[in-house]
Amino acid sequence: MATSTYTRDPAPVRWGLRFVTISYVVLLVAWPTALVFKNALADGVGAMFDSFKDPEISHALFLTGYITFFAVLINLVFGLTISILLVRYDFPGKRLLSALLDVPLSVSPVVVGLALVLVYNGRDGWFGPRLESAGMQIIFSTPGMIMATVFVALPLMIREVVPVLEELGDDQEQAARSLGANGVQTLRRITLPAIKWAIVYGVVLSLARSLGEFGAVKIVSGNIAGQSQTATLSVEETYQNFEQGTSYALAALLAFIAMACLVIVAILRPKEES
Amino acid sequence: MSINITGVNKKFGDFVALDNISVDLPTGQLTALLGPSGGGKSTLLRIIAGLEDADSGTLTIEGNEAAHLPPQKRNVGFVFQHYAAFKHMTVAKNVAFGLEIRKRSKAETEKRVAELLELVHLSQFSHRLPAQLSGGQRQRMALARALAVEPTVLLLDEPFGALDAKVRKELREWLRRLHDEVHVTTVFVTHDQEEALEVADEIVVINEGRIEQIGTPDQLYDEPASEFVMSFLGPVTKLSGRLVRPHDIDVHTTPEDAQGKHGKIVRLLRVGFEVRLTVELQEADHPDVEVTVTRATQRHLNLEEGLRVWIAHTNGARPVVPIRIVSG
Numbered sequence: 001m002a003t004s005t006y007t008r009d010p011a012p013v014r015w016g017l018r019f020v021t022i023s024y025v026v027l028l029v030a031w032p033t034a035l036v037f038k039n040a041l042a043d044g045v046g047a048m049f050d051s052f053k054d055p056e057i058s059h060a061l062f063l064t065g066y067i068t069f070f071a072v073l074i075n076l077v078f079g080l081t082i083s084i085l086l087v088r089y090d091f092p093g094k095r096l097l098s099a100l101l102d103v104p105l106s107v108s109p110v111v112v113g114l115a116l117v118l119v120y121n122g123r124d125g126w127f128g129p130r131l132e133s134a135g136m137q138i139i140f141s142t143p144g145m146i147m148a149t150v151f152v153a154l155p156l157m158i159r160e161v162v163p164v165l166e167e168l169g170d171d172q173e174q175a176a177r178s179l180g181a182n183g184v185q186t187l188r189r190i191t192l193p194a195i196k197w198a199i200v201y202g203v204v205l206s207l208a209r210s211l212g213e214f215g216a217v218k219i220v221s222g223n224i225a226g227q228s229q230t231a232t233l234s235v236e237e238t239y240q241n242f243e244q245g246t247s248y249a250l251a252a253l254l255a256f257i258a259m260a261c262l263v264i265v266a267i268l269r270p271k272e273e274s
Numbered sequence: 275m276s277i278n279i280t281g282v283n284k285k286f287g288d289f290v291a292l293d294n295i296s297v298d299l300p301t302g303q304l305t306a307l308l309g310p311s312g313g314g315k316s317t318l319l320r321i322i323a324g325l326e327d328a329d330s331g332t333l334t335i336e337g338n339e340a341a342h343l344p345p346q347k348r349n350v351g352f353v354f355q356h357y358a359a360f361k362h363m364t365v366a367k368n369v370a371f372g373l374e375i376r377k378r379s380k381a382e383t384e385k386r387v388a389e390l391l392e393l394v395h396l397s398q399f400s401h402r403l404p405a406q407l408s409g410g411q412r413q414r415m416a417l418a419r420a421l422a423v424e425p426t427v428l429l430l431d432e433p434f435g436a437l438d439a440k441v442r443k444e445l446r447e448w449l450r451r452l453h454d455e456v457h458v459t460t461v462f463v464t465h466d467q468e469e470a471l472e473v474a475d476e477i478v479v480i481n482e483g484r485i486e487q488i489g490t491p492d493q494l495y496d497e498p499a500s501e502f503v504m505s506f507l508g509p510v511t512k513l514s515g516r517l518v519r520p521h522d523i524d525v526h527t528t529p530e531d532a533q534g535k536h537g538k539i540v541r542l543l544r545v546g547f548e549v550r551l552t553v554e555l556q557e558a559d560h561p562d563v564e565v566t567v568t569r570a571t572q573r574h575l576n577l578e579e580g581l582r583v584w585i586a587h588t589n590g591a592r593p594v595v596p597i598r599i600v601s602g
Contacts, residue, residue, distance in 0.1 A: 171358035174325050175416075177345040178352035179372035179423060189371075193362045 033255060040252035043245060051246040052253075056226040057234060060250075064231040067142065067217075068210040071149040075206045078150075079157025080199065084191070086158075087165040088173075105155045112151050113219030116144060140222040145230070148216035153209040157202035164198040165191075197269055204265050208258040276300045277322060277427060277459065282331030284317055284483075291317045293483040295331070299476075304453045304460045306474035308467060310506070314483040315463045316431055322461065323352050323429050336426050351420030351458075353430040357412040359404035365415050366391070366400040372423035390418040393452070410441040414448075421456070430462035434469070446473055467507045471495065479503050511564040513587055520566040522591035525551070526584045527575050534584035537563070542579050544569070551577065553585055 008014070040048055052058060085091075086098060104112065120128045120138035131138060138144040172194065176186040192199070214232045221228040225237060231250055239247035277299040284292040292314045299305050307315035320326040322333065324345035333341045340348055360368050366387050373383040391397045394414040396407075404412050413433060420428060433449075434442040450473050453460055464470055470477050471491040479486040479494065479502075487499040498504035501517055510517050514535070526534060540562065541552035549572040551565040565585060567577070577583070 171354055171356060172360055174345075175352065175354060175358035175360070175419075176371070178323055178325070178350060179419070180346045180349075180375045181371075182344075182346055185375060190360060196362075 036248055036255060037252050039244070040248040042248075047245065048249040048252070051243075051249045054246070056229070057238075057246060057250065059226055060229050060231045060234040061253075063142070063145075063229070064211060064254075067145050067149055067230065068207060070146050071153060071210040072203060072206045074146070074150050075153050075157050075210075076199070076203060079154060079202060079206075080161060083158050083161040083165060084187075087162055088170060101155055101158055104152050109148075109152050109213065109215035109217075110219060113148055113216035116148055116151075116216070116220050120144060120147075139220055140224075140228060142228070144220040145217050145228070148220045149210045149213050152213055152216055153206040156205040156209055157199075160202035160205065161195055161198045164195045168194055200265055200269075204261045207261055211254055211258060276303075276336070277461070278332070278334045279318070279322070280332045282318070282321060282328045282333065284314075284321065284326070284329050290483050292321075292328070295480075295483075295485060297478055297485060297488060299459065299461060301336070301459050302457045303475045304450070304473065305462075306470035306477045307461060307463045307480055308470040308477050308506070309465065309480040309486075311465055313481045315465075315480045318480065319429050319431055319461060319463050322427070323350050324348050325352070348427075349423070349425050350427045350429055351423065351425035353413070353416045353420050353428070353433050355432040355435045357404070357409075357416050357436075359412050359416060361404055364401050364403060365396060365407070368404065368415055369419045369422050371419060376423065386422060390422055393421075394418045408441075409437045410445055413437065413445065417449075417452075421458070425458065428458050428460040430460070432463050432465070435464075442469075449473060471507065479506065481506075509564065509566070512561055513563055513585075516587075518587055519591065520550070520564045522588045523563070523565045523585050524588050525565055525567055525571070525575065525577065526586075527577075527581065529584050534586040535560075535563075536582070536584055539577060539579050539581050539583060542572075542577065544572075549577070553583060 009017075052061065082101065086094065117125070117139050119126045120131065122128045122132040122137065122139065125139070128138065136143065138147070168191075172190050173186050176190045181189065212232060213230075214236070217230055218233055221230070221233070223229055223233050223237075225234070229237065231254055235247050235250045235254075238244070238250065279298070280296045282292055282295045284290075295314075295318060307318060309315050317326060321328045322335070322340075324340070324343060324347075328341060331341070332339070335348060335350070345352075360371065363371070369387045369390055370383050373386060378386075387400070388397070391400055394417060396411060396414055396418065399407060399411065399415075404415065407415065417430075417433075430449075434445050437445065446469055449462075462473075471494075474491060476488065476490055477494050478488045481502055487494060487503045489497070494503060495507055498507065501510075504510055504517055509520050511520050511523075512518075513523065524534075529536070535555050535557060537553040537555040537557075539551050540554045541550075543550045547569050549567050549569055551567065553563045553565055555563060563585060571577070
């Protein structure tokens with residue numbers, strides 16, 4: 001991007017803005033994160049990996065991985081479908097649906113967890129008893145945890161894909177139709193490739209969010225170590241049990257994975273041309 | 275065989291886009307749908323393509339009832355004003371799209387794509403992405419893409435609207451030559467009357483959802499059916515209660531003609547080889563008359579602002595006489 005020489009803010013303003021931005025990022029994000037890594041590696045990398053070998057911890061990591069995998073997958077499918085529905089189709093109640101889809105971002109995850117417990121618990125929930133008698137336990141079990149995670153991460157995919165779909169316009173899709181493509185062919189050959197980077201970003205953000213979900217999962221899972229405890233919940237428990245070393249190690253691992261995803265995408269993504 | 279449209283109506287909410295439109299477009303002809311923006315011509319084109327549905331009326335393409343067919347079954351090629359290029363595919367892949375959908379063999383597809391790229395002079399760009407082409411090149415690619423599947427009908431929606439003037443002129447001529455070679459029934463929408471007059475075999479003038487007149491460029495220009503058609507197809511000015519063309523007015527610096535009206539040049543504007551005069555007549559309550567003369571005439575008569583002149587309608591030129599509202 002060429003720098004404009006037309007009107008520039010005076011130097012003190014430019015430097016002032018840079019100072020404010022950098023302080024903000026450093027104080028709130030960079031420094032605390034760096035300290036987490038520093039503490040995690042304080043006893044050496046070996047000690048960090050040893051703490052992961054603890055059976056309860058390794059189960060927590062496995063559970064987090066399992067839940068995140070399914071949550072991201074469900075979000076991918078649902079998120080894409082809803083995005084296309086919102087942008088390319090008109091139906092009564094569309095605006096209401098659009099507003100409702102932002103609820104997971106504004107509502108506290110704790111409230112989400114509680115709501116799920118109310119609806120699906122096996123004793124007096126709306127659907128819970130029926131599902132449990134059919135053999136499906138939602139609350140205090142993995143399906144509930146997946147549901148909670150899906151709920152909080154859903155808007156992320158949609159908010160990435162919808163603007164790109166809107167900007168794309170449906171000219172290309174109409175052209176494809178006029179050339180003989182049916183709905184599925186148009187979707188596969190034209191729409192999806194055109195929004196592919198929005199989808200990738202949506203997946204990465206969902207992944208990061210799912211890895212880090214805490215409140216909703218805590219309520220829905222019952223937080224039983226070795227059984228229904230995820231990595232984030234383990235971070236809390238180990239920290240409270242004075243096993244800070246393990247706590248930092250887990251936190252550092254989670255942070256590292258999320259950052260690695262972002263870095264990989266940033267590298268893979270070709271330079272945008274306006 | 276042709277495109278037959280009968281009694282087509284289309285409303286968007288309260289806005290009437292098309293009001294009982296009926297027209298027949300013969301096979302192999304290059305027809306222009308001409309009219310001001312918002313007049314309904316794009317809507318009609320899209321209804322033919324299947325990208326919009328008419329509220330009522332019938333549409334047959336080459337004898338087949340088409341109103342209920344989805345666009346992919348109508349075998350029409352469509353070219354959009356803003357190209358609608360498949361941005362993530364190369365030029366060759368864009369052109370091949372329709373053929374790949376129809377599951378043609380790789381060899382056949384490659385051959386046809388090469389033929390078409392040759393036709394539109396884009397062979398050397400076959401591996402580029404649309405973003406690397408100019409507007410005119412993208413539109414030629416879009417044309418090749420539409421022609422690849424050998425459509426029964428080729429539809430173009432203000433195809434040169436997004437291009438600059440010089441490129442527009444070039445592509446206009448090019449479309450005409452292409453049609454002479456390929457002979458596919460073509461319908462294009464434009465609001466540029468010069469484009470329609472230059473390119474089309476027949477013009478359908480559409481205004482406010484209704485057909486004003488159908489005819490050849492000559493017919494429309496020389497025998498306009500209404501004031502609207504006359505003023506849309508070319509410049510007009512009022513002289514003695516009739517609508518005439520500014521270039522069909524003679525200017526004299528002396529009172530030669532008994533019919534001549536006396537006036538004064540209040541404005542003179544030179545545009546290229548044309549000189550446009552605004553003449554204020556001595557006669558009260560007559561609007562100022564626009565007169566167009568050549569540069570040579572202006573020099574010959576030493577025309578300048580403030581000069582007294584006598585103007586009269588040229589003998590042999592035709593003013594508008596409303597014959598009928600819609601000719602068929």
